[in-house]
Amino acid sequence: MDAVVVEELTKRYGRTAAVDGLSFAVPQGSVCGFLGPNGAGKTTTLRVLFGLTRATSGRAEAAGRVGGVLDRDGFHPARSVWNELSLAAARAGRQDADIDAALAAADLEHAADKLVGQCSHGTRRRLSLAAALIAAPDVLLLDEPASGLDPHALRTLRERLRAHAAAGGTVLLSSHVLEDVAATCDRVVVVNRGRRVAEGELAALLAQRIRLRSPEPEKLLAALDGLDATSDGPGTIIVAGADPDTVGRAVRDSGAVLHEMSTQGALEALYVGLTEASR
Numbered sequence: 539m540d541a542v543v544v545e546e547l548t549k550r551y552g553r554t555a556a557v558d559g560l561s562f563a564v565p566q567g568s569v570c571g572f573l574g575p576n577g578a579g580k581t582t583t584l585r586v587l588f589g590l591t592r593a594t595s596g597r598a599e600a601a602g603r604v605g606g607v608l609d610r611d612g613f614h615p616a617r618s619v620w621n622e623l624s625l626a627a628a629r630a631g632r633q634d635a636d637i638d639a640a641l642a643a644a645d646l647e648h649a650a651d652k653l654v655g656q657c658s659h660g661t662r663r664r665l666s667l668a669a670a671l672i673a674a675p676d677v678l679l680l681d682e683p684a685s686g687l688d689p690h691a692l693r694t695l696r697e698r699l700r701a702h703a704a705a706g707g708t709v710l711l712s713s714h715v716l717e718d719v720a721a722t723c724d725r726v727v728v729v730n731r732g733r734r735v736a737e738g739e740l741a742a743l744l745a746q747r748i749r750l751r752s753p754e755p756e757k758l759l760a761a762l763d764g765l766d767a768t769s770d771g772p773g774t775i776i777v778a779g780a781d782p783d784t785v786g787r788a789v790r791d792s793g794a795v796l797h798e799m800s801t802q803g804a805l806e807a808l809y810v811g812l813t814e815a816s817r
């Protein structure tokens with residue numbers, strides 16, 4: 539079942555089409571990355587899904603209870619972290635929620651009595667996510683949730699989003715941090731200029747895109763002759779349309795020193811390829 543459905547969505551601001559006939563779906567139980575350059579229409583789509591702004595045409599719907607984090611958190615600077623979380627629970631009709639446990643899960647127990655106005659950007663972001671999660675939404679919509687988070691907080695975020703999906707929830711998150719998307723999401727939707735340029739399971743989109751790093755790229759490129767291998771920056775080669783066994787053997791036979799062979803960094807090459815053409 540699809541928990542998020544966007545169909546032929548268009549949102550115009552005067553003569554600007556922020557979103558231009560966009561369609562995609564997010565199956566229930568998945569964590570979907572929403573990628574695209576600045577101004578591609580991600581925030582606008584999330585705002586329509588939240589019901590904060592109306593579509594000019596088309597539809598954008600999320601099944602069940604929707605929660606999440608957009609850029610403005612709406613917290614009162616003179617309220618404590620504990621009080622804001624408690625208020626978020628009450629607003630969602632969850633007066634019975636264990637606020638201390640929710641703070642601990644967000645690594646915020648030490649900040650419980652701090653006033654929100656005195657919190658760092660990252661702490662405030664973590665509080666936003668905790669406030670969204672305490673409402674136990676079915677669908678979590680997150681606009682740049684990784685922004686301002688330190689590596690520990692990023693790991694906690696990743697684990698919490700995966701747990702939300704494992705429990706049957708659904709996550710749609712926009713991000714510019716591709717490494718983080720690769721580690722967190724099982725699907726991605728890529729948009730450019732308000733339109734979809736790719737959609738699907740991350741593994742399938744990245745299948746047979748392998749990144750190699752070597753101090754001897756020329757030697758490697760020569761050995762990969764006949765395959766779709768291209769240079770992608772100093773010492774980096776992307777091989778498309780070949781399986782890891784074939785690439786691994788070619789690398790071994792070349793005798794070149796290899797520093798890395800992975801599909802991780804291939805998301806960046808895929809993304810740039812998809813969004814560059816129509817910039």
Ligand SMILES: Nc1ncnc2c1ncn2[C@@H]1O[C@H](COP(=O)(O)OP(=O)(O)OP(=O)(O)O)[C@@H](O)[C@H]1O
Binds near residue numbers: 576579
């Ligand atoms: N309220 C508004 N009034 C006028 N134009 C707007 C408004 N909101 C967004 N836009 C325009 O719509 C386009 C899409 O913006 P949007 O914020 O959805 O992009 P985005 O993909 O979220 O970008 P970013 O990655 O920079 O956050 C941009 O050209 C933006 O200037």
